Amino acid sequence: MIRFEHVTKRYADGTTAVDDLSFEVAEGELVTLVGPSGCGKTTTMKMVNRLIEPTEGGIFLDGDDISTIDPVQLRRRIGYVIQQVGLFPHKTVLENTATVPHLLGWKRGKGRERAAELLDLVGLDPSVYGDRYPEQLSGGQRQRVGVARALAADPPVLLMDEPFGAVDPVVRERLQNEFLKLQAQVRKTVLFVTHDIEEAVRLGDRIAVYGQGRIEQFDSPATVLGAPATPYVADFVGADRGLKRLSVTPIEESDLDQPPVVHLDDPLATATERLRAEGARWAVVLDGRDNLHGWIPADATTTATAKGTVREHARRMEAWLPLGAPLKQAFATMLQHDAGWIAVIDKESEGRFLGVLTPARLHEALRRSIDADAQDVPRAEVAVETVATA
Numbered sequence: 001m002i003r004f005e006h007v008t009k010r011y012a013d014g015t016t017a018v019d020d021l022s023f024e025v026a027e028g029e030l031v032t033l034v035g036p037s038g039c040g041k042t043t044t045m046k047m048v049n050r051l052i053e054p055t056e057g058g059i060f061l062d063g064d065d066i067s068t069i070d071p072v073q074l075r076r077r078i079g080y081v082i083q084q085v086g087l088f089p090h091k092t093v094l095e096n097t098a099t100v101p102h103l104l105g106w107k108r109g110k111g112r113e114r115a116a117e118l119l120d121l122v123g124l125d126p127s128v129y130g131d132r133y134p135e136q137l138s139g140g141q142r143q144r145v146g147v148a149r150a151l152a153a154d155p156p157v158l159l160m161d162e163p164f165g166a167v168d169p170v171v172r173e174r175l176q177n178e179f180l181k182l183q184a185q186v187r188k189t190v191l192f193v194t195h196d197i198e199e200a201v202r203l204g205d206r207i208a209v210y211g212q213g214r215i216e217q218f219d220s221p222a223t224v225l226g227a228p229a230t231p232y233v234a235d236f237v238g239a240d241r242g243l244k245r246l247s248v249t250p251i252e253e254s255d256l257d258q259p260p261v262v263h264l265d266d267p268l269a270t271a272t273e274r275l276r277a278e279g280a281r282w283a284v285v286l287d288g289r290d291n292l293h294g295w296i297p298a299d300a301t302t303t304a305t306a307k308g309t310v311r312e313h314a315r316r317m318e319a320w321l322p323l324g325a326p327l328k329q330a331f332a333t334m335l336q337h338d339a340g341w342i343a344v345i346d347k348e349s350e351g352r353f354l355g356v357l358t359p360a361r362l363h364e365a366l367r368r369s370i371d372a373d374a375q376d377v378p379r380a381e382v383a384v385e386t387v388a389t390a
């Protein structure tokens with residue numbers, strides 16, 4: 001969708017801002033460009049909508065060489081959220097949002113209608129905020145208007161230059177989450193610039209890590225964190241990259257343990273008898289459709305007095321997650337419930353129980369996912385020795 005081919009940009013004073021850059025952003029993909037200040041991120045962005053012309057190389061949009069497209073026409077296909085938001089201070093929120101439709105010559109009413117729709121989409125009630133001026137908004141609200149404005153003409157491509165840079169970390173995280181939800185709906189092709197590796201990892205389908213004017217690594221967030229291509233990248237992503245990686249590594253079926261399982265209507269006596277015979281201290285309790293109900297300790301009652309069914313003694317299980325949830329969430333859930341294991345269910349089949357994840361298996365999952373990325377094979381095919389299996 002967007003393709004850079006050997007693009008170099010040298011400014012008049014001899015600064016090489018971008019050096020022989022080649023990469024591609026697929027349709028509907030969100031690529032984050034991350035790197036330190038002055039490494040050429042904004043320059044890269046501005047070449048896509050021809051605010052800056054490359055010195056060498058070519059940029060292609062949907063296969064068309066953009067140097068052959070009239071810049072005004074080109075910019076209709078590209079929404080742009082500029083660094084520092086850049087709202088017009090003397091225009092209201094609604095007018096700011098309708099800027100591009102206005103430039104495109106839409107009828108005033110239609111432009112305002114579209115603007116109101118978009119403000120709603122980014123979580124700003126147009127009847128409350130529409131007539132305000134930018135100075136009457138919080139930083140986070142201004143950034144939302146910046147995003148709404150870029151989406152106004154419904155362009156297939158979005159360029160976002162540190163769109164959430166000017167707010168505190170809490171607001172930033174909220175804006176990021178909202179933007180992820182929005183992107184799931186609108187599926188734009190997005191080039192997103194940030195100098196914050198956390199943001200890059202959280203938002204990007206893939207990440208381009210910039211050094212000075214060059215891409216040092218272009219990979220999925222998990223791979224960048226698990227297998228940094230160069231010492232520079234390793235340094236940039238930080239010493240806590242293992243921890244960061246937890247948040248981008250999903251729970252897979254091959255990570256799960258299979259503990260003993262009993263059913264709600266099993267007679268208690270036989271259930272506890274069996275658990276003792278197997279030396280198990282607890283079992284997962286399932287309902288008639290094999291959905292997770294809870295758990296039962298092996299010593300729920302002594303065999304001699306065991307009466308009735310598992311149902312009367314089963315405890316509800318609060319610590320569970322769907323398959324595919326990030327390992328970080330699994331870890332957080334264990335801590336929150338002070339649980340030595342969590343149950344994992346299948347979201348698709350309305351909660352069928354799949355197995356349990358323990359701390360040892362979580363550690364193993366992380367180790368295997370790193371090896372799997374390095375060897376480019378599915379995680380299930382990687383065996384590692386861990387404390388648990390050694």
Ligand SMILES: Nc1ncnc2c1ncn2[C@@H]1O[C@H](COP(=O)(O)OP(=O)(O)OP(=O)(O)O)[C@@H](O)[C@H]1O
Nearest residue numbers: 011013015017036037038039040041042043044195
């Ligand atoms: N018009 C210009 N003339 C000369 N040099 C420039 C010009 N614009 C940018 N540069 C230089 O090009 C390099 C890349 O700048 P760019 O704005 O692309 O960086 P950036 O990665 O966006 O940085 P930041 O994170 O601070 O926004 C910098 O060294 C900068 O000083």
Ligand SMILES: [Mg+2]
Nearest residue numbers: 041042043083
């Ligand atoms: Mg910049």
